[in-house]
Amino acid sequence: MGFFWLQSVTFFILIVMGYLLFAPRLYVLSKKHHFITPSDYIQKRFKSKGVTLLASLLMLYGLCNYLLEQIVAIGHGVSGLTGGTVPYQAAVVFFVTIMIIYGWLGGMRSVAYTDTLQGIALLVGVTVLLIGSMIYFGGVPNATDYAATVSPEKLGVPDSHGVVGWFSMLILVTIGAAIYPHAIQRIFAAKSERSLKNSLSWMAWMPFITSGFVFVIGIIGIQAFPGLSEGASEQLVGMMANHIAMQNSFFYWAMVVLFGGIIAAIISTADSVLLTLSSVISKDIYARYINKEADDQKQILVGKLTGVAMVIVLLLIAWYPPATLYRIFILKFELLIQIAPAFLLGLYWKQLHRYALFTGMLAGTVIASAMAFAGLQPLGIASGLWGLFVNFILCVGLSYVFKVSERETTLLGKEIS
Structure with a gap:
């Protein structure tokens, strides 16, 4: 994409804005009502099996898609770093096995600790990779001059269709990433509302360093590894790190830290x-609809076994990736974003009716699915946003038709205030 991918820095910043639309209020409610999953909030707020089940299925789709994205990413990363010495499939199998063992034994607290350590390693590693790229590949000016000669489209200002697509992407990711089910669970797990707000404030400026640095590395890569196909370009960071690691022992160990x-x-x-x-x-799903008498231990066992089974299925899909990482990334949001009204409207508007929400979510999902698989993006706007537009219209319009009773509104006010 060239310089057009500058939008990645922008949408990572806007994700924080998406969190701030509902995270502080949802956190307070989670502590009051002891929410564990996002569906706990949806069930408490709307008291509807249909709404909760549909939302849960959309979350499962988003989670499976996200997991597929991570599996493909680690295969490309390791294969690129080792110059193909470790094949893509071998890397996928090895690290999926590690992930299953880790997930079986660990918990959310262990995830928080590893996030902190790997964040430090990434920050150090990507900074050294940027410096090494500038030293050994010539930096941004050289890459820009090269692109101007060989592929000037990578430098061009987007046309009106491209600008619409840019803003469409920003809105899709701002809302979609903020309502990741595992991100919402991290909101529930925050030690205090103050620690939650502090973490969000740090997240607001970090994309300039994280995705910003990687964006610059990608621009330098236009000259460093020219002519890569769309699929091969997803191994670019690994290929550049592999080349820089061979220069001297300092860069070698820095790249070890980076890929660690x-x-x-x-x-x-x-x-x-x-x-x-x-x-x-x-x-x-299991405890709420299949076996209501199941104790905690049985619920945990069923969850773990089903999770392992789904990972194996995703591993088979990832063996030969059905699409690029970018496309998998976008498809994830097209449907996941349809649960947004439950949070963005439900937390603040007491008149949002359960039937209206169910109808809106279902219609939005059908429209977004049909348009996504048909490859339709009218006016350059993502299919998920067209579905979300219809979703919001139905949620608001039908809420005035069905109307929440005064008694329900009073009870709801006590619960979410």
């Missing part, structure tokens, strides 16, 4: 997704 951080980041992120996926299956 990358692998830890993918494993810990995938593990938190697996934990959330297991809890949604065990608590929101």
Whole structure:
């Protein structure tokens, strides 16, 4: 994409804005009502099996898609770093096995600790990678001059269709990433509202260093490894790190730290997704609809076993990736974003009716699915946003048709105030 991918820095910043739309209020409610999964809030707020089940299924789709994304990412990363010495499939099998063991034995607290350690490793490693890229590949000016000659489209200002697509992507990720089920569980797990707000304030400026540095490395890579296909370009960071690591022992060990951080980041992120996926299956589906008498131990066992089975299925899909990482990334949000009204409207508007929400979510999901698989993006706007637009219209319009009773509104006011 070239410089067009500058949007990645922007949408990572906007994700924090998405959190701030509902996270502080949801956190207070989670402590008051002891929420464990996002569906706990939805069931408490709307008291509807249909709404809760549909939301849970959409969350499972998003979680499985996210897990697939992580599996593919680690295969490309290791294969690129080792120059193909470790094949993509071998890397996937090895690290999926580690992830399953880690997820079976660990918990959310272990994820938080590893997040901190791998974050430090990534910060150090990516900074050294940027410096090494500038030293050994010539830096941004040289890469820009090269791109101007060989592929000038990578430098061009986007046309009106591209600008619409840019803003469409920003809105899709701002809302979609903020309502990740495992991200919401991390909101519930925060030690205090103050610690939650502090973490969000740090997140607001970190993308300039994290995704910003990686963006610059990618631009330098236009000249360093020219002519890569769309799929091969997803191994670019590993290929550049492999080349820089061979220059001297300092860069060698810095790249070891970097990829140790990358692998830890993918494993810990995938593990938190697996934990959330297991809890949604065990608590929101199995215990709520299949076996209401199941004790905690049985729920945990069912969640873990089902989670492992789903990971094996995703491993088979990831063996030969059905799409690029970027496309998997986008498809995840197209449907997951349809649960947004439950949070963005439900937390603040007492008149949002359960029937209206169910109808809106279902219609939005059907529209987004049909348009995504047909490859339709009218006006350059993501199919998920068209579904969300219809979703919001139905949620608001039908809420005035069905109307929440005065008694329900009073009870709801006491619960969410």
